[in-house]
Amino acid sequence: MSLIEVRDVEKTYTMGSMAVHALRGVSFTIAPGEYLAIMGPSGSGKSTLMNLLGCLDKPSAGTYLLDGEDVSQLSDDRLAALRNRHIGFVFQQFNLLPRANALQNVELPLQYAGIHDRREKAVTALAKVGLADRAHHRPRELSGGEQQRVAIARAIVNEPAIILADEPTGNLDSRTGRDILQVFDDLNQTGITLITVTHDPDIAAGCHRVLHMVDGKLANDVNNKRPGGEAP
Ligand code: ADP
Numbered sequence: 001m002s003l004i005e006v007r008d009v010e011k012t013y014t015m016g017s018m019a020v021h022a023l024r025g026v027s028f029t030i031a032p033g034e035y036l037a038i039m040g041p042s043g044s045g046k047s048t049l050m051n052l053l054g055c056l057d058k059p060s061a062g063t064y065l066l067d068g069e070d071v072s073q074l075s076d077d078r079l080a081a082l083r084n085r086h087i088g089f090v091f092q093q094f095n096l097l098p099r100a101n102a103l104q105n106v107e108l109p110l111q112y113a114g115i116h117d118r119r120e121k122a123v124t125a126l127a128k129v130g131l132a133d134r135a136h137h138r139p140r141e142l143s144g145g146e147q148q149r150v151a152i153a154r155a156i157v158n159e160p161a162i163i164l165a166d167e168p169t170g171n172l173d174s175r176t177g178r179d180i181l182q183v184f185d186d187l188n189q190t191g192i193t194l195i196t197v198t199h200d201p202d203i204a205a206g207c208h209r210v211l212h213m214v215d216g217k218l219a220n221d222v223n224n225k226r227p228g229g230e231a232p
Helices: 046-053 076-086 102-112 119-128 144-156 174-189 201-206
Strands: 004-015 018-030 035-039 061-066 087-091 162-166 193-197 209-214 217-223
Touching: 004 046, 018 046, 018 061, 018 217, 035 046, 035 174, 035 201, 046 162, 046 193, 076 087, 087 144, 102 119, 102 144, 119 144, 144 162, 144 174, 162 174, 174 193, 174 201
Parallel strands: 035 193, 035 209, 087 162, 162 193
Antiparallel strands: 004 018, 004 061, 209 217
16 A cells, blocks of 8 residues: 555645645655655745645645545644654754754654653664764754754654655765765665655665656656666
8 A cells, every 4th residue: 555645736825816836736656665855946846745745734636645544634633643643854954952962852752742751762763873872962062964863863763654854965065965865774774764855866866766846746757766676
């Protein structure tokens, strides 16, 4: 079964008397464990699509099924619950709380989910990204790459099926960026589905599949997997 099924999805923003058609009938499915990039020029609808996939917004028309559940029909509370259960977010700017240390940052989603036993899960998530020895550092005491690792630990601490990443290496030098991509590769190997919006051809080259958006439509859906099934 598909983990994600997007069918004829449209998103129209109303700006005063003007309608902006950000998505104009997009359809695709994503299977569990896929690793894919969404690319396209500025204004092509990538962020809009990510917001929909991340249950931060609902389509104006069409349907989005996440793990079989029709997101288009849910109340905001149900949408938030679905998001917390299924999705971890990673951003270009890391978005860590500056006054909280790494461990406290990673514990946050557990706090939102009302989970009491947080410490052990947060320590495990930090260890998974190779940062167990930085647990008590605050963001400003960490390098950019380390901050992004903390953000990834925060994204995986709830054990989501999907990670949505928005230009995750955009603020990093190329070597640190490659280290972060290695963390993503390792996570994908454990079965997590990874969806990344990026301009970076290096990221796209490492993905199994690339969705190219142009003018609110899916212009191209490229499968990078070799016929044998192994990713290049
Ligand atoms: P991308 O991420 O590819 O740059 P976006 O999804 O941000 O593209 O934007 C697609 C189109 O929708 C653009 O024309 C943009 O101006 C418009 N848009 C995006 N968000 C909003 C919004 N909240 N309100 C009005 N128009 C928006």
